[in-house]
Amino acid sequence: MTLKLSDIQEAQTRIAPYTLKTPLLRLHNLEEYLGCEVYVKLENMQLTKAFKLRGVMNTLLQLSDEQLKKGIIASSSGNHGHAIAYGAKMLGIKAIVAVQDTAPTFKKEKILEHGAEIIPTTVEERFKLTEDLAEEHGYELIHPFNDYRVMAGQGTIGLEILEQLPDVDQIFVPASGGGILSGIATAVKESGSSAKVHGVEPFNLPKYNVSLKNEEITKVENKGTIADGLVTVVPGDKTFPIVEKYVDAFHTATEEAMKMGQKLLLMEGKILAEISSSVGIGAVLNKEIEVNPKDKVCFVITGGNLGFEQLDYIKDIDYK
Amino acid sequence: MTLKLSDIQEAQTRIAPYTLKTPLLRLHNLEEYLGCEVYVKLENMQLTKAFKLRGVMNTLLQLSDEQLKKGIIASSSGNHGHAIAYGAKMLGIKAIVAVQDTAPTFKKEKILEHGAEIIPTTVEERFKLTEDLAEEHGYELIHPFNDYRVMAGQGTIGLEILEQLPDVDQIFVPASGGGILSGIATAVKESGSSAKVHGVEPFNLPKYNVSLKNEEITKVENKGTIADGLVTVVPGDKTFPIVEKYVDAFHTATEEAMKMGQKLLLMEGKILAEISSSVGIGAVLNKEIEVNPKDKVCFVITGGNLGFEQLDYIKDIDYK
Numbered sequence: 001m002t003l004k005l006s007d008i009q010e011a012q013t014r015i016a017p018y019t020l021k022t023p024l025l026r027l028h029n030l031e032e033y034l035g036c037e038v039y040v041k042l043e044n045m046q047l048t049k050a051f052k053l054r055g056v057m058n059t060l061l062q063l064s065d066e067q068l069k070k071g072i073i074a075s076s077s078g079n080h081g082h083a084i085a086y087g088a089k090m091l092g093i094k095a096i097v098a099v100q101d102t103a104p105t106f107k108k109e110k111i112l113e114h115g116a117e118i119i120p121t122t123v124e125e126r127f128k129l130t131e132d133l134a135e136e137h138g139y140e141l142i143h144p145f146n147d148y149r150v151m152a153g154q155g156t157i158g159l160e161i162l163e164q165l166p167d168v169d170q171i172f173v174p175a176s177g178g179g180i181l182s183g184i185a186t187a188v189k190e191s192g193s194s195a196k197v198h199g200v201e202p203f204n205l206p207k208y209n210v211s212l213k214n215e216e217i218t219k220v221e222n223k224g225t226i227a228d229g230l231v232t233v234v235p236g237d238k239t240f241p242i243v244e245k246y247v248d249a250f251h252t253a254t255e256e257a258m259k260m261g262q263k264l265l266l267m268e269g270k271i272l273a274e275i276s277s278s279v280g281i282g283a284v285l286n287k288e289i290e291v292n293p294k295d296k297v298c299f300v301i302t303g304g305n306l307g308f309e310q311l312d313y314i315k316d317i318d319y320k
Numbered sequence: 321m322t323l324k325l326s327d328i329q330e331a332q333t334r335i336a337p338y339t340l341k342t343p344l345l346r347l348h349n350l351e352e353y354l355g356c357e358v359y360v361k362l363e364n365m366q367l368t369k370a371f372k373l374r375g376v377m378n379t380l381l382q383l384s385d386e387q388l389k390k391g392i393i394a395s396s397s398g399n400h401g402h403a404i405a406y407g408a409k410m411l412g413i414k415a416i417v418a419v420q421d422t423a424p425t426f427k428k429e430k431i432l433e434h435g436a437e438i439i440p441t442t443v444e445e446r447f448k449l450t451e452d453l454a455e456e457h458g459y460e461l462i463h464p465f466n467d468y469r470v471m472a473g474q475g476t477i478g479l480e481i482l483e484q485l486p487d488v489d490q491i492f493v494p495a496s497g498g499g500i501l502s503g504i505a506t507a508v509k510e511s512g513s514s515a516k517v518h519g520v521e522p523f524n525l526p527k528y529n530v531s532l533k534n535e536e537i538t539k540v541e542n543k544g545t546i547a548d549g550l551v552t553v554v555p556g557d558k559t560f561p562i563v564e565k566y567v568d569a570f571h572t573a574t575e576e577a578m579k580m581g582q583k584l585l586l587m588e589g590k591i592l593a594e595i596s597s598s599v600g601i602g603a604v605l606n607k608e609i610e611v612n613p614k615d616k617v618c619f620v621i622t623g624g625n626l627g628f629e630q631l632d633y634i635k636d637i638d639y640k
Binding site: 020314 | 343347348349362364369434587590591592593631634636
């Protein structure tokens with residue numbers, strides 16, 4: 001079994017009443033900086049301010065009444081948890097979210113606001129903990145990326161990009177576990193588009209670059225990244241084969257590049273995004289990724305959940 | 321003579337090669353805060369990051385070769401000056417900009433970057449100074465608002481709003497001299513749209529509210545406003561009659577409201593705008609203006625030129 005275009009097309013119809021078709025804008029004021037035609041797909045303007053809601057809703061809407069009655073559980077660095085809590089609230093079901101201790105406070109608050117229960121955990125233990133609780137209480141475990149239902153939901157972004165910008169040449173997608181990347185790549189490639197799909201991950205956490213080079217799933221060390229949404233240390237067994245098959249190239253971005261990208265997008269593009277969303281723009285800006293001046297390049301802006309105080313870390317960044 | 325719809329329609333064709341048709345977005349994530357359907361017309365994504373370029377280009381493109389050869393002059397709190405400098409560079413002509421001493425440094429830098437000359441002045445003396453220099457050297461004086469060519473250029477925003485959101489109910493426009501407001505109101509009313517057009521100005525500088533109440537142009541005292549783009553102390557003799565004729569209502573916004581609006585737009589809407597652009601959203605958020613929950617309300621986001629350090633003044637603002 002794998003992810004198919006038809007799964008993503010069905011997801012699009014299924015989640016439409018619960019999610020937004022987000023804007024895709026051309027940002028002319030970024031073009032002198034990035035050296036190509038610049039487009040952004042604004043999932044930071046999605047409900048819950050991140051793409052995660054798409055995958056969560058596609059999963060929840062396929063659960064049986066019995067499953068819904070028992071409730072759902074997930075582990076999350078924040079945005080997936082927020083989507084779980086919001087989705088559960090919309091459907092009136094119970095939700096439990098295991099949140100790693102490194103997640104920003106305001107992300108935890110949003111989960112609680114929607115009425116979900118939080119259980120503290122660590123990046124390393126989060127999946128084990130939720131598996132155990134799911135088994136014990138009969139909760140449906142909703143993985144943040146390694147689940148075809150979730151990937152199909154995230155893949156609807158790919159369908160929207162092709163509709164909003166049919167002649168897109170390059171699509172850059174931030175990668176943590178690779179769920180959104182697998183979904184978009186499947187949507188784009190199986191639609192017959194000639195657009196190239198790129199994954200980008202932190203230089204300090206290159207799980208996909210290493211795994212692809214090794215031609216097998218490889219766990220890497222987290223050398224520390226400011227990108228709090230991109231902290232997965234190993235590709236999923238369901239996402240990796242899709243990435244291997246459909247993703248045209250994989251890149252890394254340094255910490256400096258991500259900060260530059262976030263500040264450029266804010267000050268010149270007038271768009272506020274999470275640092276994790278700035279990985280592609282930053283890497284192109286900092287010449288860590290090369291682009292063709294004639295290309296229409298679409299950057300997927302995955303989320304916009306950050307606290308005002310987090311702007312402090314780009315205060316002294318110079319992007320010019 | 322006054323401004324006519326046909327002037328604005330002609331301006332639209334004239335300036336198209338030199339300006340952007342900016343996005344109009346629905347911001348779902350602002351709706352629980354503002355209590356209506358929220359739309360924003362994003363002139364902060366215009367070239368030069370403000371609406372001013374439209375009026376400037378519509379004027380420059382109507383000058384004779386002889387006038388172009390002598391050059392142009394303007395006085396400006398920044399955005400008009402930036403547009404003058406950028407427009408002059410595009411056409412390869414000389415430009416001189418008198419900039420008031422209160423304008424932020426980065427705004428002055430942008431004017432210089434485009435090759436224009438800066439002459440320092442004050443808000444009170446700026447128009448006299450530029451008139452004298454224009455007479456002495458034969459420069460074409462380009463007023464920031466009290467000029468039908470400029471108003472016609474800004475009015476193209478109104479045509480775009482009607483095209484992008486034909487069933488818009490309310491349009492809120494920040495007002496300094498009233499050029500953009502006159503242009504938009506003329507475009508909307510003479511197009512036969514039933515949309516209501518509102519002006520909004522700082523509570524501390526209510527030149528239009530006072531003048532409309534007095535039924536004559538009245539100069540008011542500037543009691544101090546953080547809105548550095550809204551510092552005109554008296555309506556223009558060309559803008560005032562148009563505002564009186566076509567604008568449905570005029571409102572004020574407190575300093576607190578403007579800051580709240582800017583922060584809401586940034587943190588929930590993910591859009592960075594100047595404080596002057598936040599006057600309408602802030603006043604609705606702070607209940608200084610009432611809106612109907614069923615209405616489609618469009619806020620004109622006039623500009624996005626601000627320095628990163630200016631975000632400091634909304635650090636402690638609570639918009640919830």
